[in-house]
Every structure is written in structure tokens, then in C-alpha cells.
Amino acid sequence: MNFFNLLKIALRALNRNKLRSVLTMLGIIIGIAAVICMLAIGQGSKDSIKAQISEMGSNMIMIHPGNMQRGGVRQSSDDMQTLKVADYEALRDRTAYLSAVSPVVSSSGQLVVGNNNWPSSIYGVTPEYLDIRKLSVEDGEMFTEADIKSAAKVCVVGKTVVDNLFPNGENPIGKVVRFGKIPFTIIGVLKSKGTNSMGMDQDDVVIAPYTTVMKRILAVDYLGQIYASALSEELTPEATEEITDLLRSNHRLTGDEEDNFSIRSQQELSEMMNSTSDMMTVLLTCIAFISLLVGGIGIMNMMYVSVTERTREIGLRMSIGARGIDILLQFLIEAIIISVTGGLIGVIVGCGATWLVTVLAGWPTSILATSIILSFAVCTVTGIFFGWVPAMKASNLDPIEAIRYE
Template identity: 55%
Template sequence: MNLNNLISIALRALVNNKMRGFLTMLGIIIGVSSVIIMLAIGEGSKNTITNEISSMGSNMIMVQPKYNREGVSRGASSMESIKVKDYEDIARDTKYISGVSPYVASSGQLIFGSNNHPIRIEGVNQDYLEIRKYVLQDGSNFTETEIKSSAKVCIIGKEVVDKLFINDEDPIGRVIRYNNIPFRVIGVLKAKGASTFGQSQDDVMIAPYTTVQKRISAITHLQGIFVSSINEDYSEKAMSEIKEIMTLNHKIPEGKEADFYVESQKQILEQIDTITTLITLLLGSIAGISLLVGGIGIMNIMYVSVTERTKEIGLRMSVGARGKDILAQFLVEAIIISITGGLIGILFGSGVSFIIRLASGWAVTVSTFSVLLSFFVCTFTGVFFGWYPAKKAANLDPIEAIRYE
């Protein structure tokens, strides 16, 4: 039999049984698209989290006070372990860092005219913007003088601007009040959007740390130190330098637990990576199960549809189709159905992934791997279970097949 006849036989059989073809295809479409969507969401959440954390500065190192778990007392003093001297020593005695900023924070209410907005004021120095990867959209950073003089100046985020300056005034040079203390706005940050964990990164107010220490919190210690290493590769070296200085300053005896901890963004990234890998693994196994269920569905409908066509097979053989003609026909039908279904599944899965991406803002990514895996597993299942029962039917005696009900 020539190929033309074979294809037209298969196409006629398919066209005459659109419903059956569609149902078979549906199994493949669902199998393929569910795997693609699952893996896209998994990959997407992983990418989103990783991107967000990197955008916070992947070379960032944080020094924070630590509750000392030894002993009963957990006095306020244990939270006051980080001093300005620590900051100054780190800034002076390290080689691998590009920026250091002290950190003190307090919460309060911001007022401008008749508008107010609850805010957490962060007291830092001029390095902070670079460490946290903030970019000024308008105005300028703090000057050394402003820091030394505990000047009542501040830099605010986009969200604060939107909340306070509702008439689109230029915030630069305006005076806003934080808990009744007037602050002059000297800079506005470029919008950064929400972080991985849903908090807005634009709802910020940054002031010189000296101002927050003296005029707001009335403290002399720091709540933390933010450091950036020259680049990500120097992160480890910078961390050990910092630890060394801190251990010395705090007179921590060997083997004893320190009253501070140093953590790099890279470490956090690694921890989060384990979590997101777990998520991908989880979604992957769900996808694996859908692939299995889809495969069994395809198998069933293929098997049933071929079995129910035994009579047709017998008829074709009685008018002269050979066993291999029958096999070829069913194989071509199964290939057409499986590949079409597979392609529709890829389109559908990618489309839904894209919609999820638009709707949720996650970096949902369709991976080539998921497309290839699902496509091949489903089409292979489809073709195999279209072929196998057809082979059995083609081996039947024509007269048995034609009398099959």
C-alpha cells in the first residue's frame, strides 16, 4: 500500500470519528499541559524568589545582635551588643568590603499636611543605598556633614511619596513630620516593587543613623550593621574579617557563643534555594503523577477505541487489507492524534502558564525540559497503546474479527 492511500485511510477514519479522536486527544492535552504548568509554576516561584533576593544585593552581609541562649536572663542589654565602635572598626580595618552602614530603626507616624502614613524609619549612613541596591530617582544622598550633625533630613520611597504627596507636588525640599519631628525630604527612591515575601520595598523612610539614635530612639548602640563585600565572591572573606573584628571587640572567649551573628545574603540565598528546590520537587512529583494518570487515561481510551474497532478491522481485512496495512493505519492514526494532542497540550500549557504569569506576577517559566518530557511521554504512550491493541486485532482471523461485537 502506498503512503498516500495509507494517510487518506487514516485521515478518513479520524474524520469519521471526530468525537473519539477528540477524547483521545483530550487525554494527551491534559497530560502534557498539566505537567508543563506544574513545572512552570515550580520553576517560576524558584526564579522569583532567587531574583528578589539577588535584587536585595547578593553581596550583602548583615551583622545583627543575637539573643544569648545561655543563662536565664535575656535582658535588653543582649540586644544592645552592637556598638558604633564595631561599625567604625569594620569600616576601617577590612579589605574586602565596598560599603558599611550602621542600622537603627524605629516605627512611627508620618504626617504631611492632612495626610499621614505609618512608617518604619531606618537610620543609616550614605553607603546604605548602594548596599541595599536602592537607586535615587530624585534629589541626593546624605552628606558626611548631615550625618555628623544628626541633620533632620530624609530619603523616602515611592509609596511614601504616593501616600503623602497626593497632589503630585515635588517632595524634594518639603518638610514632613515624623512623630512631630520635622524632616526635610532630600531624596526620592526609584520604585522597587514588592519583595518575595510580599512586603513593599518602596514603603521606606531613610534618615542619618545619628538622627534616629539621638532625636528619636535616644540610644547609643546600633541594631545592626549592613555591609557589602566588593563582590559576591569576596563575601566569605569579608564575613570572616567582620567576625574577627567583632569577636575581638566583644571579647568573646574561644568556644563561647557570640552575642552577634553575621549572615550573608548568599547564605540566605542558599537556604532559600533548598526550599525552592523542594517546591519544584513537590510540584514535579505532582506533575509526575499527572503524567502517570494522563498516560493511563491515554492508554485506556486508545485500548478501548481500538478494541471497539475490531469489527472494522475484520471488514478491512475481508476486502483485502493485510495485517500490516491495518497496523500501519492504526499507527498513523495514533501518531496523528498523539502529536496533535501533544502540540495542543504544549500550546495550552504554555498559554495557561503565561496567564498565570500575567495574573500573579510570578516569573512562571515554561522549561524546555518539561515540554520535551511531557510531550514524549504522552505521545509515546498514545502511539504505543494505539499500536499494541491494533497489532493484536491485526493478528486475528478476519472472520473472527468481523463477527466481533
């Protein structure tokens, strides 16, 4: 018996039991749709993390005072005052793998302009901070080295600050804003960057000369952090090693002493977040594959019922010359048709569900062609695997016993 005759017989058999066939497909449809949707959410999350880190500067390096490796042990105030201006100057002047370096000191407080006020943070930095953080001035200008030397009371503000302090659309350039009791003249407005992957508003910021923040607001002689930028993302490990050696020398630390500073790079952050994202994707995909397995068991169950119901038909076919291989292929084709059809519908449902997740939940998603191919291949294998045993049972029936079956 040729393949096309077997295909017509299989389609006719499935058509006689439409509802049962559809319900059997449901498990495959749900499984395939879940696999595609989960993988799309996982890939979208990874792509979003990469994009956010790229926007922040993929080669950015952050140096913090104190040693973060001490875990939950509370560190003294002296431990958190280990970074000095001399460290920043050494990194600026004596490193080969850094393209930009900026000290960072910060304070939180209330910004006031006339009757409007807004809680925000002010960051004391140098102009290189813009290059490190991939920021740019959209209106006005950035403060200069001369402003840093004179600890000038000037600042550059983000869009969120402008929107809340100047709700009527006034031009903020040249206006005076008070931070606590200190008046600052706004000389520039930063280009908007929106929120990052952790939901933080990157436009709710005020930046000023670090000397101004240190002397006039905080009255300290140490730095909160130092931000640096490696020459390239690939040279980040070499830059980190160079920073460690220079700071240990500056702080007069011997070989046995622990670092009194800690270094974190965007590369480390990216790897950590991708690892977390991968773990969640694997977990969700495993759950989705369990659904696919349940769908496969549904196919096996339906095929067993079909073999039992059609025992006499199988006996008659074999008595007039049908071979065991013909019976085997007939039932195997039925199982494959169910799984492949369910797989096709599952792909469509999965793509639709992914679109709904993006539109309704606002989550980043990215459907990979490999996930569709993999899902389709798995559902085909599922049909063959779970349809094989019932098909073998049908092909091994004794024709005489089958005809007598009631």
C-alpha cells in the same frame, strides 16, 4: 504495505469516531497544558526571586545581634544589644572583602506634615547604605559624614512617603516633617523601587543619619543591624568568614563560646527561596504528570475498544495478505496520532493558560523551551507505550477466528 497507506488507514479510522478521538485527546491536552503551565509558574517565580535579590544587592550581607540558631528560645535584651558602633567601625576599617558597610537602627512612628500624616519607619544609616541596597537619590541630595557627626536632623524619603504627605504635588525638598516630636528637614527623595517579591513597599521609607536616630529618637548606644556588601557575590563566603572572625575578636569570644551575633547573606536567602520554589514546582509537575498518565490510560482504553470493534476487519486484512507487523503499525500509528495531536493542542493551551495566569493573577511566569520539548517527547512516548499493548493484541489475532468474530 507502505507507511503512507497505513497512515491513511489510521486517519480514516480516527475520522469515523471523531468524538471518541477528541475525548481521548482531552486527557493528553490537559496533562501537557498543566505541565507547561506549572513549570512556567515555577521558573517565573525563580526568575522573580533572582531579580528582586539582584535589585536588593546579590552580594549584601546582614549582621544581626543575638544568635538566631537558638530557635524559639526567647533571648534577653542584653543578647539583642551586642552590636556596637565600634563593631561597625572595625568592619569599615579592617576588612579586605567588604566594599561598603553601614550601621542600621530603626524606629516606627507617625510622620506629620501640616494636616497630613502617614505611619512609616525611619532608618538610621550612613551614605554607604544606598550602595548596599542599590538605592539612589532622584531629587535633592544624600546627607553627608558631617551630618552624621553632628547628628543633624535631616532625612531622605521614599516616593510613597512623599505621595502621602504631599498629596497636592508640592516639592518636598526643604520641607520639615515631624517624626514623633523630632522635626526633620527633607533634603532628598529616593528613586522609586516599587514592591519586592514579598509584597513589601520599598518606597515607604525614611532614612536619616544613624547618630540622629540613636541619640534623638531611640536614646540607645547599640545598633539594630549592620549591613555590608561583599566585593562580589562570589566572595560572599570569604567576606562572611572575615566578619565572623573580626566580630568574635571584638566581642572577646573564645573558641568554645557561641557567637552573640548572626550573619545572613542574600546568597543564603536566594538558595532557601529557590529550594522552596523548586519543591513546589516538582510537586505541581508531579500532579500534572498524573493527569498525563490518566490521558495515556485513556488512549489504551480507546485502542482496546477499537481493536474489539474492528476484529473482523483485522481478520479480513490478514486473510488477504496483511502481515502482523502491518496491523501492529496501523494501530500504533493511530495511538501516536492521538497523542501527538493532543500534545500540539496541549502546548497551545498551556501557553495560553500561562499567559492568562500572568494577566489575570499577576504572577510572574516564564515558559521554557525545554518544558515544551520535554512535554512533547513525553506525550509521544505515552502514545507509543499505551498504544503498544492493544496494537500487539491486534497483530496477534488469528485471521480465521477474527473473521468469525461477532
